Amino acid sequence: MNILIVYAHPEPRSLNAALKDFAVRHLESQGHHVQVSDLYAMKFKAVLDADDSVEHPADERFSPSDASRRAFADGTQAADIIAEQAKLQWADAVILQFPLWWFGLPAILKGWVERVYAYGFAYGVGEHSDRHWGDRYGEGRLAGKRAMLMVSMGGWASHYSERGINGPLNDILFPIQHGILFYPGFEVLPPFAVYRTSRVDDAGFAAACKALGQRLDGLWSDAPIPFRRQNGGDYVIPALTLRPELAPGRDGLGVHVAD
Amino acid sequence: MNILIVYAHPEPRSLNAALKDFAVRHLESQGHHVQVSDLYAMKFKAVLDADDSVEHPADERFSPSDASRRAFADGTQAADIIAEQAKLQWADAVILQFPLWWFGLPAILKGWVERVYAYGFAYGVGEHSDRHWGDRYGEGRLAGKRAMLMVSMGGWASHYSERGINGPLNDILFPIQHGILFYPGFEVLPPFAVYRTSRVDDAGFAAACKALGQRLDGLWSDAPIPFRRQNGGDYVIPALTLRPELAPGRDGLGVHVAD
Numbered sequence: 238m239n240i241l242i243v244y245a246h247p248e249p250r251s252l253n254a255a256l257k258d259f260a261v262r263h264l265e266s267q268g269h270h271v272q273v274s275d276l277y278a279m280k281f282k283a284v285l286d287a288d289d290s291v292e293h294p295a296d297e298r299f300s301p302s303d304a305s306r307r308a309f310a311d312g313t314q315a316a317d318i319i320a321e322q323a324k325l326q327w328a329d330a331v332i333l334q335f336p337l338w339w340f341g342l343p344a345i346l347k348g349w350v351e352r353v354y355a356y357g358f359a360y361g362v363g364e365h366s367d368r369h370w371g372d373r374y375g376e377g378r379l380a381g382k383r384a385m386l387m388v389s390m391g392g393w394a395s396h397y398s399e400r401g402i403n404g405p406l407n408d409i410l411f412p413i414q415h416g417i418l419f420y421p422g423f424e425v426l427p428p429f430a431v432y433r434t435s436r437v438d439d440a441g442f443a444a445a446c447k448a449l450g451q452r453l454d455g456l457w458s459d460a461p462i463p464f465r466r467q468n469g470g471d472y473v474i475p476a477l478t479l480r481p482e483l484a485p486g487r488d489g490l491g492v493h494v495a496d
Numbered sequence: 497m498n499i500l501i502v503y504a505h506p507e508p509r510s511l512n513a514a515l516k517d518f519a520v521r522h523l524e525s526q527g528h529h530v531q532v533s534d535l536y537a538m539k540f541k542a543v544l545d546a547d548d549s550v551e552h553p554a555d556e557r558f559s560p561s562d563a564s565r566r567a568f569a570d571g572t573q574a575a576d577i578i579a580e581q582a583k584l585q586w587a588d589a590v591i592l593q594f595p596l597w598w599f600g601l602p603a604i605l606k607g608w609v610e611r612v613y614a615y616g617f618a619y620g621v622g623e624h625s626d627r628h629w630g631d632r633y634g635e636g637r638l639a640g641k642r643a644m645l646m647v648s649m650g651g652w653a654s655h656y657s658e659r660g661i662n663g664p665l666n667d668i669l670f671p672i673q674h675g676i677l678f679y680p681g682f683e684v685l686p687p688f689a690v691y692r693t694s695r696v697d698d699a700g701f702a703a704a705c706k707a708l709g710q711r712l713d714g715l716w717s718d719a720p721i722p723f724r725r726q727n728g729g730d731y732v733i734p735a736l737t738l739r740p741e742l743a744p745g746r747d748g749l750g751v752h753v754a755d
Contacts, residue, residue, distance in 0.1 A: 247545045248558040283542040283603045286506045299507040301595075302650070336560075340675035341600055344542045344607030350598050374661060391561070395735040399747035402633060402726055402736040408749050409671055411663055416599035467661055476654040477661040488658035489748050490667050 238457065240264050241328035243274045245335040245346035252434050252442070253389055257334055259446045260387070263453055272324055276345045282317060283348030289315050306356035314355065321353040325379065330456050331423065333413075334387035336434070340409050350417055359421040370474050373420050375466030380422030383456060386410060387449070389431040397432070406430060407462075411490045415464055424461040426452075463495040497716065499523050500587035502533045504594040504605040511693050511701070512648055516593055518705045519646070522712055531583055535604045541576060542607030548574050565615035573614065580612040584638065589715050590682065592672075593646040595693070599668050609676055618680040629733050632679050634725030639681030642715060645669060646708070648690045656691070665689060666721075670749045674723055683720040685711075722754040 242260060246253035257273065264271050274281070285301060287293040290308035308314040314322075325331065335343050342350070354360065359379070363372030372378075388410070390397065397406040407414070410428055418425045429452045431437065431445050452459070465471045471483055484492040501519060505512035516532065523530050533540070544560060546552040549567035567573040573581075584590065594602050601609070613619065618638070622631030631637075647669070649656065656665040666673070669687055677684045688711045690696065690704050711718070724730045730742055743751040 247560065250557045251559075277543075277545070283607065284536075285597075285603065286536070298509045300510075301506065301597075338544075338560075339606070339609050339613065340671035341606060344544070344603045344610055347598070347600060347606050348542065348603030351603055354598065393734070393736070395737055398737060400738040400743075400751060402731055402738070402752065403675065404670055404749050404752065405747065408667065409675075412599035412668055412671070416662065416668075472661055475652070477652070478654055478657060479659040479661070484659075488664065489750060490663050491748060492659060493661065493663065 238329040239270045239272075239327050240330045240332065240456070241272050241274065241324045242332045242334055243276065243346065243349060245276045245333075245343045245349075247277045249278075252431070252437055253334065253336055255442065256387065256389075256431070256445065256449060260332070260334075260449060260453060263446075263450050267454070272327070274321060274324065274349070276349055279317075281345055281349060282315075282352065283345045285348065285351040289318060289352055291315060302356050302361070306361060309355040309357040315352075318352050318355065321349065322355070322358055325353070325382075328382060330383040330385070331379075331418075332385050332387055333418075336389045337409075340403065342413060354417075354421065362421075367474055369468050370477060372422070373467060374415075375419065375422065375464065376468060377420070377422030382423055383426060383461065384418040384423035385426040385452070385456070386413065386418075386428040388428055389434045391434055392432065394430075394432045397430075408490050414462065415490075415493060419462075419464045425464065426456070426459050426461055465493050465495055497588040498529045498531075498586050499589045499591065499715070500531050500533065500583045501591045501593055502535065502605065502608060504535045504592075504602045504608075506536045508537075511690070511696055512593065512595055514701065515646065515648075515690070515704065515708060519591070519593075519708060519712060522705075522709050526713070531586070533580060533583060533608070535608055538576075540604055540608060541574075541611065542604045544607065544610040548577060548611055550574060561615050561620070565620060568614040568616040574611075577611050577614065580608065581614070581617055584612070584641075587641060589642040589644070590638075590677075591644050591646055592677075595648045596668075599662065601672060613676075613680065621680075626733055628727050629736060631681070632726060633674075634678065634681065634723065635727060636679070636681030641682055642685060642720065643677040643682035644685040644711070644715070645672065645677075645687040647687055648693045650693055651691065653689075653691045656689075667749050673721065674749075674752060678721075678723045684723065685715070685718050685720055724752050724754055 244257050261271050287299045290304050290313050292313040335346050396403045399405050414425045503516050520530050546558045549572050551572040594605050655662045658664050673684045
């Protein structure tokens with residue numbers, strides 16, 4: 238199988254880099270093909286702007302979605318965007334690997350999403366009607382592929398537990414796992430998390446690699462998070478609210494995961 | 497009072513720009529002082545790296561938190577970081593204004609947080625003991641100031657409602673409102689949100705300005721979101737889990753808001 242790792246850490250001698258290198262070796266030893274987009278090493282352009290199309294008229298009002306739609310349709314996207322989209326289409330599974338900075342993606346990785354996820358590629362896909370609100374949340378161009386986050390935190394696991402002060406990890410990651418990965422069609426596996434990174438010694442690193450290896454071995458067989466499909470009948474269209482008979486009386490992020 | 501608006505949109509003729517200009521005029525007409533950090537116009541450096549300290553040895557392993565701590569303590573931070581920290585200290589209230597891109601901050605604004613929120617300035621502040629886990633989540637250098645998000649979305653309000661498919665807006669924004677604003681001490685006001693931006697006509701813009709003006713008039717009097725203080729007795733330290741007698745039997749992001 239083909240695996241793309243989109244990796245965002247500035248230091249090649251970091252824990253994240255060592256885990257990334259382990260993942261590449263482990264996957265290749267199983268006969269898989271791996272590509273790594275090492276965003277810091279690539280000096281990947283983080284900021285979405287008019288230069289993301291090679292043909293943007295200098296005096297025209299810049300609408301990010303209009304410009305993206307036109308550039309994707311006309312083949313006038315910037316070369317680095319085209320290259321990353323090709324990697325996504327090549328991949329059977331995509332891993333986003335990053336340290337959790339301020340409870341979200343590092344800016345360089347957030348910018349990768351904003352620029353590579355073009356209109357017509359990751360959003361604005363498919364029919365919009367009173368029965369089908371675009372190919373998204375379970376449908377889309379990336380359907381049939383799997384995705385997983387590999388994330389490291391300075392804090393403790395308990396700080397991210399169900400009643401931990403930072404919020405439960407899966408809730409903190411909902412905008413990424415549901416809003417960025419499930420949205421264009423990926424099946425999303427539970428995240429692989431490493432806590433208290435400053436305290437990871439040799440034994441801790443060995444344990445992390447062992448756990449990571451098991452997760453990588455399960456990329457094709459582990460059960461994904463059962464997010465509800467938008468157009469499968471669970472949501473009222475176009476309000477896109479969960480039907481009252483599902484998860485009755487509940488609200489919050491958890492209702493979008495099937496029981 | 498002094499208000500800092502940190503603004504992230506690439507197009508000066510956009511709805512976001514018009515709302516930002518309205519906010520500046522409205523606040524100034526009330527006698528307040530306003531500074532705007534227009535991140536796109538400033539070509540603000542979005543990516544945290546070793547260049548954020550003017551004295552980083554080229555061959556040294558780069559640890560983001562160690563480097564930030566040292567640069568903040570030694571006065572060797574990059575000039576643009578120092579300037580933004582000074583604006584934060586000058587401000588009585590801070591507004592982060594942005595279009596919600598992929599359910600989070602635009603990369604340029606996320607990078608502003610990562611770079612300006614130095615170790616010793618926004619984190620790594622105060623005593624760490626078995627009774628006090630750092631000055632954060634209700635304490636910190638930015639305590640006594642207020643903050644508010646001004647956010648625009650292409651989607652409908654119902655899509656962000658309690659059972660809407662994107663997740664409730666306050667849950668989607670929790671990593672920002674709780675993790676980025678409450679963390680270093682801000683009192684956080686409910687967000688000001690504009691939905692279906694592509695359909696905002698002249699009447700819609702006038703209505704949005706009227707609503708925004710009311711929110712700006714309430715910057716000093718509106719009730720903040722009652723996030724629970726970390727060191728006030730609600731959490732077990734160091735596990736930082738909410739005490740079992742509070743919000744009993746519940747979990748998820750909502751438990752961190754007092755009843």
